[in-house]
Amino acid sequence: MEELIQTIDSGDTAWILTASALVLFMTIPGLSFFYAGLVRKKNVLSVLMHCFVITCVMTILWLLYAYSGCFAEDGKVFGSAKYSILNGLGAKPHGNADTIPHELFFIFQMTFFIITPALMVGAFVERIKFSAVLWFTGLWALLVYVPACHTVWGGGLFGEMGVKDFAGGIVVHITAGVGALVACIVLGPRTGHPDTQMMPHNLPMTVAGTGMLWVGWFGFNGGSAVAADGSAAMAIVVTQISAATAALTWMFVEWFKHGKPSVLGIVTGSIAGLAAITPASGVVGPQGALIIGLASGFICWYASTAIKAKFGYDDSLDVFGVHGVGGLIGTLLLAFLGAKDALDGRGDFIAGPQFVVQLKAALAVGAYTLVVTWVILKAVDAMVGLRVDEQDENSGLDVSSHGESGYND
Numbered sequence: 311m312e313e314l315i316q317t318i319d320s321g322d323t324a325w326i327l328t329a330s331a332l333v334l335f336m337t338i339p340g341l342s343f344f345y346a347g348l349v350r351k352k353n354v355l356s357v358l359m360h361c362f363v364i365t366c367v368m369t370i371l372w373l374l375y376a377y378s379g380c381f382a383e384d385g386k387v388f389g390s391a392k393y394s395i396l397n398g399l400g401a402k403p404h405g406n407a408d409t410i411p412h413e414l415f416f417i418f419q420m421t422f423f424i425i426t427p428a429l430m431v432g433a434f435v436e437r438i439k440f441s442a443v444l445w446f447t448g449l450w451a452l453l454v455y456v457p458a459c460h461t462v463w464g465g466g467l468f469g470e471m472g473v474k475d476f477a478g479g480i481v482v483h484i485t486a487g488v489g490a491l492v493a494c495i496v497l498g499p500r501t502g503h504p505d506t507q508m509m510p511h512n513l514p515m516t517v518a519g520t521g522m523l524w525v526g527w528f529g530f531n532g533g534s535a536v537a538a539d540g541s542a543a544m545a546i547v548v549t550q551i552s553a554a555t556a557a558l559t560w561m562f563v564e565w566f567k568h569g570k571p572s573v574l575g576i577v578t579g580s581i582a583g584l585a586a587i588t589p590a591s592g593v594v595g596p597q598g599a600l601i602i603g604l605a606s607g608f609i610c611w612y613a614s615t616a617i618k619a620k621f622g623y624d625d626s627l628d629v630f631g632v633h634g635v636g637g638l639i640g641t642l643l644l645a646f647l648g649a650k651d652a653l654d655g656r657g658d659f660i661a662g663p664q665f666v667v668q669l670k671a672a673l674a675v676g677a678y679t680l681v682v683t684w685v686i687l688k689a690v691d692a693m694v695g696l697r698v699d700e701q702d703e704n705s706g707l708d709v710s711s712h713g714e715s716g717y718n719d
Contacts, residue, residue, distance in 0.1 A: 319409035325538035326410050326418050332529025333421035337428050338365055340526050344519030344581075345432050348574075348627050351511035352706025353436045354716035360431045360440075364447050368424040371451055376423055377416055379456040383465040387457045404464060407536045418533060423459075426482045427451050432627030433490035436508075437500050437703050438696060440711045445690045450489060454682050458485050458675050473671040474648070474664070476545070477534035479589025479641040480675050487634015488676045491625060492683040497696050499624035501703050508626075513573050520577040524553055527584045531591040545591040548599035549584065555600055556583025559607025575611075578632060582610035585636030590644035598647030605643065606636045634676075641672050 342361040346354045368376075375394050381404040382389030392398050396416070402408050403415040427447040459481050460466040462473055468480075475481055500508065510516060531549045535542035560579025565571040586606035587599055594602065614631030625631065645665035690696060697703075702710035709715060 317408055318411060319537075321538040322409040322536070323411065323414060325542065326414050326533055326536060329529035329533025330414070330418045330421055332526045333418070333425065333533065334365075336523050336526030336530065337361055337421070337425045340519050340522030341425065341428055341431075342519065343515050344523060344577075345435065345627055347512040347515030347517075347519060348432070348510045349435050350508060350706070351717055352708055352715075354511065354708065355712055355714055356440070356707035357431060357435055359712060360435075360443050361428050363444065364428045364431070365424050367444060367448055368427065368451055369420065371448060372416075372420045372423050376452060376456050377419065379452070380419065380423075380459040381415075381464045385460065386467045387461055389456075389460050389464055389466075405536070409537060415536070418536075422478060422482060422530075423451065423455060426455050426478075426486050427489075429482070429486035429629055429633055430490040430493060433494040433625045433629040434497050435626050436707065437497060437698060439694060439698055440707075441694045442690050442696045445694060446493070446686060446696075449686045449690070450683060453686065454485055454489060454679050455481070458679070461675070462671065468667075468671040468674070471667050471671065472664070473667050474593060474644055475589045475641065475671075476592035477531045477588045479586075479637040480672055483585045483588060483633040483637025484641065484672055484676050485679045487630045487632075487637060488679040489683045490629035491623065491634065492680055493687060494625045494630075495623050496684065496687045496691075499622075500626065501700055503624045504619075504622070510574065517573060517577055520580060524580060524584065527553070527588075531588060535592060541592055544595065548591050548594055548596060549587050551596055551599035552587035552603040552606070553580045553583040555603025556580060556586065556607035556610070559604050560611050563608060563611050578614070578628065579607050579611065582606045582632045582636045585633045586610070586640040586643075589637065589640040590648065593644050593648035595649060598643070601647060602640055602643055606639050609639060610635050638672055638676075641668050644668070 338361055342358050346357040349357055373395060375391055378391050378393035379389045382392050383404060384390050399412040403412040407415045427450055461468045462475050462481050463469065527549055528546045532542040532546040535545055557576045557580035561571045561576040564575040583603045583606050586602050590598065590602060610632050613635040614628040618625060618631060642665065645668050646661045687696065698707065698710060
């Protein structure tokens with residue numbers, strides 16, 4: 311323990327303390343406001359409630375087992391329970407986090423565990439039972455996020471294969487995106503979809519939430535360096551470039567297609583760029599960030615419009631099209647855009663083999679997420695039911711589920 315204390319760096323500790331606060335800020339209030347502004351006003355409180363309660367539930371699950379399941383370095387798919395309830399935190403934390411207190415690594419990684427299931431909220435808003443949200447997100451976090459995190463970041467199967475996922479393209483965005491797609495299909499579309507227009511009730515709220523997410527993402531990506539160093543600085547630089555490039559790309563595509571640039575389009579594009587740069591933020595430079603931003607801005611727009619329209623699923627707030635597709639773009643492109651010294655200290659990185667590793671891990675985690683998410687949803691449906699009835703849906707979840715109204719006018 312004495313040796314560990316002597317290795318603690320005050321600069322690294324101060325930065326990861328800040329980054330932890332920034333990433334928590336992404337969920338409440340950032341993601342909460344982003345999603346809440348996009349739904350109809352009769353459901354605004356339900357979305358805020360979903361994000362808030364997920365934050366609380368995930369905190370307890372992280373303490374009881376999930377942290378240990380992710381980062382106890384034994385097991386190919388799940389870690390052991392040796393760190394449960396903060397036992398054994400005198401030991402060195404996982405990976406390169408030896409210059410910060412173990413408790414700080416615990417809390418930083420907890421913020422990722424919180425936001426990942428919260429991202430899925432956007433796919434099933436306005437029609438899901440509150441009890442189903444609790445059961446589904448809790449089980450999903452334990453059975454999907456924990457093995458995904460352990461296999462990629464915690465010393466498990468894909469980490470041993472050499473997969474690169476700096477801040478969560480696979481662990482966060484692909485799992486949340488695929489889980490959201492399965493959830494919206496199993497629940498079915500909102501009543502009236504797609505014939506009835508369901509316009510966002512408060513775009514200024516969504517813009518405010520986007521700003522909070524963008525700023526918080528500096529902690530998300532920059533903090534994943536687990537040090538206050540050049541890697542963290544470059545991660546923040548490329549995060550800014552990718553977000554701005556994707557936002558402009560989405561805006562110009564929409565402007566060309568529909569004759570007007572929309573606020574909804576530019577903010578959604580920025581989130582696509584942020585999601586796509588996440589896995590690559592520690593391994594690409596400014597040029598790579600420009601390419602990832604361009605690719606994600608266009609491809610995520612296409613996935614959220616043409617592909618969704620073709621297949622007819624009601625991914626209400628485009629979680630799969632933005633996060634799932636964006637996470638996959640960054641996960642694959644980093645194999646071609648990453649700096650050699652960042653990807654492999656020996657300098658013998660070859661794009662082709664790395665691409666194969668990236669693709670295998672992304673497909674395997676995506677397929678696992680799809681199957682397990684479907685099983686969890688069917689189980690929750692059998693236990694408590696997934697959807698509110700049509701009358702409650704029409705009256706809005708604020709009143710029917712929580713007995714409150716967001717706007718008493």
